[in-house]
Amino acid sequence: MKSIRNALNAAAETLSVKTPSSSSSSSSPHDLRGKVVSVGAMRIKCGDAIADGGMATVYRGRVLDDPGNNIRDVAVKQMLLPHDSSVSELDARREVELHARLSHHECVVAQLAHDVRLVPLPGGDGDCYRVLAVLELCSESLADALATAASRGEYMEETEALRAFHAAASAIARMHAETPSPLLHRDVKPENVLRARDGDGGGWKLCDFGSARVGCVPLATANDRARAEAEMVRVTTPPYRSPELWDAFRFAEIGPPSDVWALGCVLYQALFNALPFGAESRMAALNGTFTIPKHRSSGAGGAAGGGNGRSDAAVELTRATLVVDPMRRVTAAAAANRARALITGEGVDDDAWRRMVAKALGGGGGGGGGDPSAPPPPPMTRAGSGGGATAATTTTVPATDGGWADFGAAPPPVAAAPSRGGSGSGGGDNDATWAAFDDVAASSATTTTSRRGGSDGGGAAAGFGFGDASTWATFDAFAAPPAPPSPSITPPPVRIPPPAPAPHVAVAADVATDVATGLASRVAALETELAASAERERALTTRLADAKLALRDEQKEVARLQGELSAVRNAMKLG
Known part of the structure; x- marks a missing residue:
């Protein structure tokens, strides 16, 4: 051999x-x-x-x-x-x-x-x-086309990139639709996406089915995982490997979603002429860590989207294919249909696609929380020493749960009569500050306040209010009406919780734990297999020794019989 x-x-x-x-x-x-x-x-x-x-x-x-x-x-x-x-x-x-x-x-x-x-x-x-x-016979590969554009300092037009992606995704969807088991390509990359010659329509086509497989690859046992990892090294290309190809211990099987991940890498490369996870892509792919680079598009198809030179819809399609969890990735058929809609402009507002993207990206289609379209609170004013209105300096920060946090130089404009203190007037301090936290703009809150201060307006004050289905709190230093002597009311300290760890740090920790657990499991499985192999070797050695002894006895018996036969023949000759 x-x-x-x-x-x-x-x-x-x-x-x-x-x-x-x-x-x-x-x-x-x-x-x-x-x-x-x-x-x-x-x-x-x-x-x-x-x-x-x-x-x-x-x-x-x-x-x-x-x-x-x-x-x-x-x-x-x-x-x-x-x-x-x-x-x-x-x-x-x-x-x-x-x-x-x-x-x-x-x-x-x-x-x-x-x-x-x-x-x-x-x-x-x-x-x-x-x-x-x-x-x-085709004219060039997508890799050749991207290299040519890069040599000119240009990027492929977005529409052309989507055409190449649509062709590859359509072919992959056809493979995944095979019955009774899907066909997996397992080596989708720009080198395997070819452009037909102009005389044949000039469209893009998928080729090279040397790595293709019928049916999914199970990852249930240690032997399954060992075989899968060895095979993936042989038949796949590292920059386009999905997380389940990198770490067989974290997933149940390798199936059609793995091809979808590779398609996403191809689309990213066609749009930005770079690899989404780099050449050494293992940890980045396992974490799903990639960025959308900013560049100037050279083609008419590159409608600006978020400052990256590509449309938001094309970026969204890329993100929907590069989801770490294979069960949440969009299908090849859905990705192909979406690319076709973006190319033709027909059916762009598709509810089924929106639901699929929401599942893939964790809600809202693009991830994150809150309603970015909610209006900010209106500008607020506070009373000055002469009773006039002074414009407040206000900063509005949208909260992730849909509420608002407002920081400015005036109290909330709507306040009920104070629950403590007397009546009177005083001059406000223009550099005072206040904060409001509410599910809606602070102007809609109905409040009850408590204040402390003197007629000179120099005292510190704190107010806490509760409205219908909404809450807000103010911290201010402004003049309060003269009040009879009363015990000081000190606001409770504001406790700011420590910042949550960055998501990628938590993910990295989880991945490290998973990798360590997977390695320990694999080592244990290999040790078990090694022990079993040693036992089999001992058994075979014993059997071999027994067979040799038996063979030796048989050889002795054959020699004895041959001796008797010779003796008989000699006796016959003498007779």
Whole structure:
């Protein structure tokens, strides 16, 4: 088996194309440049290699003979796969047969024909499976388009970014709709989203189903998680891995939401030409920590949204796909429909989408609490020494529960007669301050106040009021009417609770705890498996020793019988 793999790797190295435009021939029997190949009913002359991925090489081809079709340019993808097990042929056929099931979809790169057969390895050291797939020829990948825009200091137009996302999401939604089990792509990235040639409509299409899988990946047992983690390293690309791909201990399974996360990463990259979680994305992805960068859009489709050069709707769609909890992520079908609505402008105000976003982002569609549209309280005044009105200096802060906190230089304008003290008048102090806390603007509160002070207006005063379904409190220093001697009334101290820890700190702590717990569980499971393996090894060793002893006895018996047989033969000869 090792020699077969070594020979196959040598063949792959031989097929490596240093310069895609080179037309020089190679001595390798599997280099298709300049050769005519037959795939199904099609005869194709292969040209230069246009892509090389180790085990796969893609050539530009020209159809020479295809009954019922016009001569046209195509792409020919060749894969060399090992023939080293009973399931090798199934593995070789899996990608092209899955692709054939999806090829009719308008957002999937069309596969026109395919062929799988055994061929000798270079040097005659065994065989390998050669897979040929004839695909429609596309003009460029989304990764190429973004790189071109970046080299010019530009960004892709928002509408074009949404078109690419819509195509990929539509194709993924088609895969997830397969019955009885969904198909998972597992390697959605800009390199696998291709733009069709202008003559074929110029739309975007999804390709490369080499990592695809039928059905979800269970994560119920230690063996499930170990297999899943090993497989994910092999078939997925790190910057586009979802949290459940990074930490198999936190989730029940890997399913369609994982593809949706990758789609969100692709949309983010198309909008902002950057990776949402960076190249080293594990902890950032597990925490769901990303920012919306600010930039100047170069295209007409980049309507300003929140100062980031992209529309709020496009940013909202991105956020809805990058939710850590896979059960709260929007579906690929919903994301595709939303992208289409943003492109066409039809059905933008969709109630079903709003409900889905509210579930994904935790209420209100964009997260956070309170009603940002609630009006602030009206400006307030306080009486001056001459009985005139002096405008208050007021700061209004919306509260997260929908109420208001107001800080200014005047008391609430509506106050009942004091419950303590006498009557009189005095001059106010213009630099006095007060605060009101209410579910509505302070002007609507009906209050009862208590005051302390003198005719010179220099005393401190505190008031507490309770209205119908609303409360407010004031702290002020202003003149109060003359009052008979009375015990001092000191307001209770204002206790300000310590600030709550930042959400990302709490999340990081939770993640650290989860990771530690998961690692401990994994270590325990591995120790159990190791102990079981050691026990099996001991049992097998004992059986092997017994078998050797039995074999030795049998050999002795065979030798004894052979001796008797020889003696009989000798006796017969002498007789």
